[in-house]
Amino acid sequence: MELKIAGVVKESIVDGRGIRYTVFTQGCPHHCPGCHNPQTHDFYGGKTVEVGELFEEFQKNPMLKGMTFSGGEPFCQPEPLAELAKLVHGMGKDVTVFSGWTYEQLLEKHDPQVDALLQETDVLIDGPFLEEQKNLELAFRGSENQRVIDLKETRRKGQLVLLDV
Incomplete structure (x- = not known):
């Protein structure tokens, strides 16, 4: 299955807990002023890769704690990302996903593919970047x-649980 990406960072310590393999998806509808990755907004930019290629690269580094999907907007390509997340989970690793939509907005979509990616997500970092609330001290x-x-x-408790980071 194919995925449109802007690029990858093979070892990141800023995109979630531990050393992570970060996939930057291509295409974003949010266009947040002050966005850290404006080059990922264009849905026609980037390059197309096979999910299997990304997973092969990920498997090469035993030091990785997990994989992160950033953007762009990962939930614009939920099907291939859910497939990739399943492969990552199969190795006993975790998946973090960034989204400009809130968790509640994602649930309100009632989209089976979005729901499938949410099911394969261990940590969700949600909400649009707001320049007036920018804080470089946040993890x-x-x-x-x-x-x-x-x-x-x-999912276990049936109510929203925030991570203390």
């Missing part, structure tokens, strides 16, 4: 409104 996010949600615990 893994750029503005105060963005949340770091423990989706595994949220």
Whole structure:
């Protein structure tokens, strides 16, 4: 299955807990002023890769704690990312996903593919980047409104659980 990406960072320590393989998806409808990755907004930019290629690269580094999907907007390509996330989970590793939509907005889509990616997400960092709430002291996010949600615990408890980072 194919995925449109802007690029990857093979070893990141800023895109979630531990050393991570970060996939930057191509295409974003949010266009947040002050966005850290404006080159990822164009849905016609980037390059197309096979999910299997990314997974092969990921497998080469035993030091990785997991994989992160950033953007762009990962939930614009939920089907291939859910497939990739399943492969990552099959190795006992975790998946973090960034989204400009809130968790509640993603649930309101009632889209089976979006739901499938949410099911394969361990940590969701949600909400648009808001320049007026920018804070460089925050772990893994750029503005105060963005949340770091423990989706595994949220599913288990049936209520929103934030990670203390």
